[in-house]
Amino acid sequence: xxxxxxxxxxxxxxxxxxxxxxxxxxxxxxxxxxxxxxxxxxxxxxxxxxxxxxxxxxxxxxxxxxxxxxxxxxxxxxxxxxxxxxxxxxxxxxxxxxxxxxxxxxxxxxxxxxxxxxxxxxxxxxxxxxxxxxxxxxxxxxxxxxxxxxxxxxxxxxxxxxxxxxxxxxxxxxxxxxxxxxxxxxxxxxxxxxxxxxxxxxxxxxxxxxxxxxxxxxxxxxxxxxxxxxxxxxxxxxxxxxxxxxxxxxxxxxxxxxxxxxxxxxxxxxxxxxxxxxxxxxxxxxxxxxxxxxxxxxxxxxxxxxxxxxxxxxxxxxxxxxxxxxxxxxxxxxxxxxxxxxxxxxxxxxxxxxxxxxxxxxxxxxxxxxxxxxxxxxx
Amino acid sequence: xxxxxxxxxxxxxxxxxxxxxxxxxxxxxxxxxxxxxxxxxxxxxxxxxxxxxxxxxxxxxxxxxxxxxxxxxxxxxxxxxxxxxxxxxxxxxxxxxxxxxxxxxxxxxxxxxxxxxxxxxxxxxxxxxxxxxxxxxxxxxxxxxxxxxxxxxxxxxxxxxxxxxxxxxxxxxxxxxxxxxxxxxxxxxxxxxxxxxxxxxxxxxxxxxxxxxxxxxxxxxxxxxxxxxxxxxxxxxxxxxxxxxxxxxxxxxx
Numbered sequence: 001x002x003x004x005x006x007x008x009x010x011x012x013x014x015x016x017x018x019x020x021x022x023x024x025x026x027x028x029x030x031x032x033x034x035x036x037x038x039x040x041x042x043x044x045x046x047x048x049x050x051x052x053x054x055x056x057x058x059x060x061x062x063x064x065x066x067x068x069x070x071x072x073x074x075x076x077x078x079x080x081x082x083x084x085x086x087x088x089x090x091x092x093x094x095x096x097x098x099x100x101x102x103x104x105x106x107x108x109x110x111x112x113x114x115x116x117x118x119x120x121x122x123x124x125x126x127x128x129x130x131x132x133x134x135x136x137x138x139x140x141x142x143x144x145x146x147x148x149x150x151x152x153x154x155x156x157x158x159x160x161x162x163x164x165x166x167x168x169x170x171x172x173x174x175x176x177x178x179x180x181x182x183x184x185x186x187x188x189x190x191x192x193x194x195x196x197x198x199x200x201x202x203x204x205x206x207x208x209x210x211x212x213x214x215x216x217x218x219x220x221x222x223x224x225x226x227x228x229x230x231x232x233x234x235x236x237x238x239x240x241x242x243x244x245x246x247x248x249x250x251x252x253x254x255x256x257x258x259x260x261x262x263x264x265x266x267x268x269x270x271x272x273x274x275x276x277x278x279x280x281x282x283x284x285x286x287x288x289x290x291x292x293x294x295x296x297x298x299x300x301x302x303x304x305x306x307x308x309x310x311x312x313x314x315x316x317x318x319x320x321x322x323x324x325x326x327x328x329x330x331x332x333x334x335x336x337x338x339x340x341x342x343x344x345x346x347x348x349x350x351x352x353x354x355x356x357x358x359x360x361x362x363x364x365x366x367x368x369x370x371x372x373x374x375x376x377x378x379x
Numbered sequence: 380x381x382x383x384x385x386x387x388x389x390x391x392x393x394x395x396x397x398x399x400x401x402x403x404x405x406x407x408x409x410x411x412x413x414x415x416x417x418x419x420x421x422x423x424x425x426x427x428x429x430x431x432x433x434x435x436x437x438x439x440x441x442x443x444x445x446x447x448x449x450x451x452x453x454x455x456x457x458x459x460x461x462x463x464x465x466x467x468x469x470x471x472x473x474x475x476x477x478x479x480x481x482x483x484x485x486x487x488x489x490x491x492x493x494x495x496x497x498x499x500x501x502x503x504x505x506x507x508x509x510x511x512x513x514x515x516x517x518x519x520x521x522x523x524x525x526x527x528x529x530x531x532x533x534x535x536x537x538x539x540x541x542x543x544x545x546x547x548x549x550x551x552x553x554x555x556x557x558x559x560x561x562x563x564x565x566x567x568x569x570x571x572x573x574x575x576x577x578x579x580x581x582x583x584x585x586x587x588x589x590x591x592x593x594x595x596x597x598x599x600x601x602x603x604x605x606x607x608x609x610x611x612x613x614x615x616x617x618x619x620x621x622x623x624x625x626x627x628x629x630x631x632x633x
Contacts, residue, residue, distance in 0.1 A: 226503070229502065229503055229504075230490070230491075230502040230503075230505065231499060231502040231503040233483060233487055233490070233491055234491055234502055236480070236482060236483065237480040237483065237491055240480050240481055240482055241478050241479075241480055241481075243441070243462070243478075244474070244478045244479075244480070245491075246462040246463055246466070247439060247462055247466055247471070247472045248466055248491065248492055248497075248547070248551060249463050249466030249467045249497050249551070250463060250497050251463050251497065251498075251499075252463070254498075254499050255499060258499045258503075
């Protein structure tokens with residue numbers, strides 16, 4: 001009972017089976033099964049699904065703060081992008097002398113800008129271990145600093161949402177500038193290899209997909225362990241009645257800060273897994289619209305469920321892939337329409353739909369007549 | 380902690396002296412002074428706008444007074460502490476509108492309130508200790524919510540929510556309970572049951588009850604403080620204050 005792992009519900013178990021199963025199966029389907037077989041997974045599908053997995057992690061991270069703690073972050077894409085940039089910097093340093101200008105230390109854009117030395121921010125990024133640490137540390141520290149001030153000053157609701165939006169927009173503008181030192185408008189691209197493997201090869205892509213699916217499963221387990229703990233109960237209580245929690249003696253700002261930082265780190269890891277799979281990271285990843293889209297994924301899937309958030313991310317992005325291929329000009333209308341429909345008819349999202357079916361199958365237990373109702377009835 | 384070693388300035392559990400609060404020029408409290416002895420139960424009455432809720436806000440750290448002193452146990456200056464610190468000192472508060480965690484079960488509501496370490500680390504890794512489950516069981520019995528244990532608090536009746544919130548206060552095991560209009564919207568039977576519950580609580584705790592319902596205050600049978608326009612108008616037994624000319628004027632004269 002005490003171990004969080006044993007407190008998984010059926011939905012959670014199913015989710016873990018699917019994600020871990022996909023991680024195990026994908027390399028076989030992509031690499032071992034012959035290309036002409038009906039079961040073979042073409043490389044573009046591996047890349048696409050890998051991307052979806054990263055979005056699912058971002059959605060899950062967002063659900064942790066929004067669905068459980070009521071912090072509607074409209075800037076979570078910033079943490080995703082920062083994790084992505086940290087990974088991109090590692091990948092840039094791996095190019096080494098194979099770049100257009102063949103400079104063994106400086107990435108091409110620095111040579112182009114006539115820089116002579118590697119900026120301090122880039123030091124250490126030749127090491128994968130250091131870059132991995134930064135993938136988590138940079139979003140984590142930013143979230144900590146942001147949350148420290150915002151939650152201590154008791155900024156809540158739409159005001160907080162607006163500041164998170166401003167945060168990601170400010171970062172976008174900063175990263176656009178060439179002299180900020182991260183490749184400006186063009187961002188980081190032309191990656192060659194990752195820990196010695198060619199990023200373009202089918203085997204590496206399959207491995208990255210599997211890692212992303214496993215990271216999703218792990219994020220779910222961490223998120224689940226958090227929300228079923230007593231801490232998680234307090235966080236849900238903060239969402240529903242913040243001042244009541246304060247009068248019970250809880251330091252609400254610390255509770256919010258912890259979940260916000262964990263969520264930002266998760267988003268950073270998602271971004272780091274995303275970048276080698278799509279082959280580029282540029283300032284448009286900081287676009288506020290991206291963060292808002294992530295909020296829609298969570299709403300569509302069902303907020304406050306973790307599994308729903310991941311499901312929503314995959315479902316909406318699948319629809320996006322299809323729509324932008326079939327009717328490119330209508331995608332944004334479809335997305336907006338979807339959001340309206342879900343808000344009106346499915347307040348608990350896709351996962352709520354599953355719950356409805358299960359409830360309909362089982363007869364409802366007779367409601368226990370309350371003492372007060374009896375008394376009222378007697379009067 | 381040096382706080383605990385400070386000399387006691389007063390023997391009162393709660394001591395308010397000359398407290399004034401104004402909001403945008405409106406004086407909610409004007410030089411309010413009040414002392415509550417350890418173990419005492421006190422009823423606060425007064426017409427709307429007399430400053431009852433503002434007084435609660437000042438004591439619990441929600442509102443900072445413009446001037447005046449507020450001391451708890453004679454050594455803790457409550458005007459310098461925030462809500463969580465004051466709650467940790469042992470001041471519990473029940474809101475006017477019942478405020479329970481609607482998406483949690485009745486048992487979880489009490490578990491969150493139960494006296495236990497409040498740090499993020501403790502709640503993340505500690506889980507529920509046996510002592511806390513005992514507290515939950517005990518309070519469920521006292522508040523007659525034993526049958527509702529696994530029910531979501533949002534599904535409780537109004538009266539049950541009020542009791543649950545009083546139960547949450549008890550689970551906190553505070554030295555002082557501030558109870559704001561506990562019987563608002565209750566049936567007569569519920570009101571009587573609540574009075575009994577509060578008298579029971581008052582045996583081992585100090586309690587301040589703010590209430591409009593005179594029958595209920597009479598039921599409690601304790602010393603009464605009448606507030607009017609942000610300061611104390613009269614103090615004494617209910618019979619004494621009801622005989623006071625000024626109190627009659629305030630209550631009936633308008």
